Every structure is written in structure tokens, then in C-alpha cells.
Amino acid sequence: MAFSMGTTATLSHSGQPSVSSISSTASISYPRSSSLHIVTVPWKRSDGYRAFSTKLNMNQRSYKGSLKVTCESTLNMAASTEWMQKTFSLPPFKRGCHIITRYIYEAVPEISQFEVGLANLFILHTSASLTINENASSDVPLDMEDALNRIVPEGNNYRHLDEGYDDMPAHVKASMMGCSLTIPVTAGRFHLGIWQGIWLNEHRDYGGPRRICITLEGKKKADTRKYT
Known part of the structure; x- marks a missing residue:
């Protein structure tokens, strides 16, 4: 299973563009191990590039089950409204x-x-x-x-x-x-x-x-x- 999403936005100001762009990406994959690896790139600023990586360990089967229930509930609610x-x-x-x-x-x-x-x-x-x-x-x-x-x-x-x-x-x-x-x-x-x-x-x-x-x-x- 794989999931990805991304958003980009650009803000500009006259003179000093303190924030030139904002972007975020997230990827979720399920390798053979029960490790979930999420990499996010939240900011690209005028003072340089900063990124961080977070590694989360969780029960893969439990997470997949809760994610499926959440998605199905949301879809059913939207369909019945x-x-x-x-x-x-x-x-x-x-x-x-x-x-x-x-x-x-x-x-x-x-x-x-x-x-x-x-x-x-x-x-x-x-x-x-x-x-x-x-x-x-x-x-x-x-x-x-x-x-x-x-x-x-x-x-x-x-x-x-x-x-x-x-x-x-x-x-x-x-x-x-x-x-x-x-x-x-x-x-x-x-x-x-x-x-x-x-x-x-x-x-x-x-x-x-x-x-x-x-x-x-x-x-x-x-x-x-x-x-x-």
C-alpha cells in the first residue's frame, strides 16, 4: 500500500521575501518490517533549506485496519449526505x-x-x-x-x-x-x-x-x- 500527498504555495512580498515558498510532502509505505517511515519537507525559507525525518514504529496490521475503517466511514458519510x-x-x-x-x-x-x-x-x-x-x-x-x-x-x-x-x-x-x-x-x-x-x-x-x-x-x- 502506498499513499502520497503534496501541497505547494508561493508567497511574495515587495523588497524582502521572508518566505519564498512552502511545500510539504508525505509518503507512507509498508515494507516487510513493521516500520513506518515518514519524510516531510515543511519549509523552504530565504535563510536556507530545512528538512526533518521522523521514523515511527507501530503495529502495521492495526494501523492498516484503523486507516481502512476511517476511510470507509468518511466515504459512507459523504455518500449518505x-x-x-x-x-x-x-x-x-x-x-x-x-x-x-x-x-x-x-x-x-x-x-x-x-x-x-x-x-x-x-x-x-x-x-x-x-x-x-x-x-x-x-x-x-x-x-x-x-x-x-x-x-x-x-x-x-x-x-x-x-x-x-x-x-x-x-x-x-x-x-x-x-x-x-x-x-x-x-x-x-x-x-x-x-x-x-x-x-x-x-x-x-x-x-x-x-x-x-x-x-x-x-x-x-x-x-x-x-x-x-
């Missing part, structure tokens, strides 16, 4: 914070096909945002909206008032709260805490429908059936 991307629209919500977990499941039933993976949610707007917070008490979204309004009050002290007094404060709140979420997916569901829900924060008085792009990456069930 699937990607899906979809853009969907939420119905118009009034200004405030709203739990939308149920709406996402209805709009993206493909989530139920994934055994394990990640979901990225990205809102395609600048005056609404996404976050994760309390999903049980109806007072929490109301208190959150009140807090945001105290932090970023409306008024004529903004330059950008093209669409009303709620215009610029909506942009500030959206930047504070964020435009994307990444959530683990387990057994066809978002792996959320028992009290966690996905929120849409509508920062405009009349925001209209909001579009969200979801990207799913992970391993689907082997028999392609959906989790219930």
Missing part, C-alpha cells in the same frame, strides 16, 4: 413577535424525511427577523415586542423615513435580532428544547408576507419514509 433547499412564504403577521414553528413544518414537509442533519433558515427581508425563544407563555412575545420598542423607539430623529416612522427602527431591530438560524434536525423534527420555538419578529406595521429560504443537509431515513 443529502441537500435540499426551498423558499416558502409565511402569511402576513401584525407587528410583533410570532411563533412560526408549526408554519415551517407545514411548508416544508421534507424535514420529516431526515434522520439527522442541520436546517438553516434565512429570512429574505431587512425589516423582519428570526430568533428562538419561549414557546409556551403568550406574554413572552408581547414583552419582547415592548422591550424592542423601548430599545429602538420610533420618531423623526432618523434620516431614513421613506416609508414612515416604523421604517428605520425596523431595520435596526432586524439587525439586532438576526436574519438566520441554524437548528439541528433529529428524527424528522427540529431538535429544539422543550420550551423553545422559532419566532418571526415582524418589525413593520404592515410587513406583508415574509419569505424564508430553508437549506437542509443531512442523512435521510434509509427507507425514505417520513417520521411522524
Whole structure:
């Protein structure tokens, strides 16, 4: 068995090229003895050439076995990983914070096909945002909206008032709260805490429908059936 790899890169600076080139090579061979010999050439510098040689002794059979398992696991993982991307629209919500977990499941039933993976949610707007917070008490979204309004009050002290007094404060709140979420997916569901829900924060008085792009990456069930 033989394995080799090499990388080269060149960096230059005006005047004094302190590092003129970088190169590394590695070779692995299995002779009759159980000795593994690795030679690396990590640097070629302006002050000369430096190389070092390291000789490692190990059980050849054990190393070959672990290397094979690692390679096979990596290949199997790469082969079983699937990607899906979809853009969907939420119905118009009034200004405030709203739990939308149920709406996402209805709009993206493909989530139920994934055994394990990640979901990225990205809102395609600048005056609404996404976050994760309390999903049980109806007072929490109301208190959150009140807090945001105290932090970023409306008024004529903004330059950008093209669409009303709620215009610029909506942009500030959206930047504070964020435009994307990444959530683990387990057994066809978002792996959320028992009290966690996905929120849409509508920062405009009349925001209209909001579009969200979801990207799913992970391993689907082997028999392609959906989790219930």
C-alpha cells in the first residue's frame, strides 16, 4: 500500500521575501518490517533549506485496519449526505413577535424525511427577523415586542423615513435580532428544547408576507419514509 500527498504555495512580498515558498510532502509505505517511515519537507525559507525525518514504529496490521475503517466511514458519510433547499412564504403577521414553528413544518414537509442533519433558515427581508425563544407563555412575545420598542423607539430623529416612522427602527431591530438560524434536525423534527420555538419578529406595521429560504443537509431515513 502506498499513499502520497503534496501541497505547494508561493508567497511574495515587495523588497524582502521572508518566505519564498512552502511545500510539504508525505509518503507512507509498508515494507516487510513493521516500520513506518515518514519524510516531510515543511519549509523552504530565504535563510536556507530545512528538512526533518521522523521514523515511527507501530503495529502495521492495526494501523492498516484503523486507516481502512476511517476511510470507509468518511466515504459512507459523504455518500449518505443529502441537500435540499426551498423558499416558502409565511402569511402576513401584525407587528410583533410570532411563533412560526408549526408554519415551517407545514411548508416544508421534507424535514420529516431526515434522520439527522442541520436546517438553516434565512429570512429574505431587512425589516423582519428570526430568533428562538419561549414557546409556551403568550406574554413572552408581547414583552419582547415592548422591550424592542423601548430599545429602538420610533420618531423623526432618523434620516431614513421613506416609508414612515416604523421604517428605520425596523431595520435596526432586524439587525439586532438576526436574519438566520441554524437548528439541528433529529428524527424528522427540529431538535429544539422543550420550551423553545422559532419566532418571526415582524418589525413593520404592515410587513406583508415574509419569505424564508430553508437549506437542509443531512442523512435521510434509509427507507425514505417520513417520521411522524
